[in-house]
Amino acid sequence: MENVVFRRTSTIEDYKGVVEVMREAWSMETSEIVPVHVLKAVDESGGFLLLAESNGKVVGFALGFIGYSEEYGYYLYSHMLGVLPEYRGTGIAQQLKLLQREWALSRKYDLVTWTFDPHQGRNARFNFGKLGVIARRFYVDYYGELHDELNRGLPTDRFMVEWWINSRRVRERLSGKYTPPSFDEIAGEAYFPIKTARNGVVRIATSLEVAEKDLVALEFPYDINKLRDIDLESAIKWKLLFRDAVRFYLSRGYIICEHVLGNIDGEPRNFYLVVKSSLDEVLEGNCLWR
Incomplete structure (x- = not known):
């Protein structure tokens, strides 16, 4: 991650950089992209938006907002995490999640949730293997038909994962003490x-x-x-x-x-x-x- 800086947004150009990462990371059509005005609203209303920047260019981001359930109270919903294709495998995604965890813990949240396609093996290894999430909820065709390259032609079934960020499981997974089985x-x-x-x-x-x-x-x-x-x-x-x-x-x-x-x-x-x-x-x- 040489020359990569992680920071909050400061200008409209930062939001536009996030939009470009969405477009390139998922070959996403304009109709699927979260627009600049929504990014700004979430960012300035207590949500989470963190950028990864390299040589003055936004190369990754993590976006989340606050959710609530009757069972667990308030938590952070991590809506999107994207990294430009040429920066994948560099550790940027993991660092964004670790910084997201620090942000959530500092605000007394114990739980971070998000959805992902359970058939994407790279994401499964990252979410379960590196971060230590679990899943107890599964949604059929959660987003309906999506037109990005990743979802083309297939139903959008999703896991809703739970990242219990202050649990022994997660702490030991992140430290390398508790590893997945072979x-x-x-x-x-x-x-x-x-x-x-x-x-x-x-x-x-x-x-x-x-x-x-x-x-x-x-x-x-x-x-x-x-x-x-x-x-x-x-x-x-x-x-x-x-x-x-x-x-x-x-x-x-x-x-x-x-x-x-x-x-x-x-x-x-x-x-x-x-x-x-x-x-x-x-x-x-x-x-x-x-």
């Missing part, structure tokens, strides 16, 4: 309800056999975008099978707590770990595989 650690313990098979150059989902087990591993595509481009019908089928599986387990009190990346017979594979456990136990780092 595939070998869970392979003999977990139940795999989504059945898959290799079909030429890609893996596809073939069937679903749900059962109530203590530890469940839900497979999802290693690269949903590649699968969509090669075989749209199979990509949609996998999303629908995954949707049915997630709704089955979440409706029975399970918690999605980890992303596991496996390399099986030379093929990379993605899994979510789903546990029958209480929220307190998960946030304390109690797990079934160690």
Whole structure:
């Protein structure tokens, strides 16, 4: 992150820079972009907007606003985090989240939430693996049809993740003390309800056999975008099978707590770990595989 500065906005040009990151990061159409006047309103009304700047150019941002629930009170809803494509993998996204966490803790918030597409493996590794989020809510076609490149042609199903920023789980995940399990650690313990098979150059989902087990591993595509481009019908089928599986387990009190990346017979594979456990136990780092 050499020459990268993290700061609050100070000018209208800063907001315009955020808009350009949205446009480039997601190939987003103008109708989907959060306009400058809304960014300014959120920023100046107690919301969160932080920029990453390199050589005078906005290259990333995080945007959030305050939410409220009857169960947990006030929390920070992290609506968007974007980084220009050429700056991905540099640590900017993680630093934006860490600074967002500091901001929320300084205002006495314990919870940060946001949505993400559960079929995007890179985001799953970041959210669950690096930050330590959990998920207990799943929404079908949450945004309706979106026209950016990432969502093209697919339903916008989403996890609503919970980042309990002052929990032992998150503190130890960020410090590197509490790490996600390997595939070998869970392979003999977990139940795999989504059945898959290799079909030429890609893996596809073939069937679903749900059962109530203590530890469940839900497979999802290693690269949903590649699968969509090669075989749209199979990509949609996998999303629908995954949707049915997630709704089955979440409706029975399970918690999605980890992303596991496996390399099986030379093929990379993605899994979510789903546990029958209480929220307190998960946030304390109690797990079934160690």
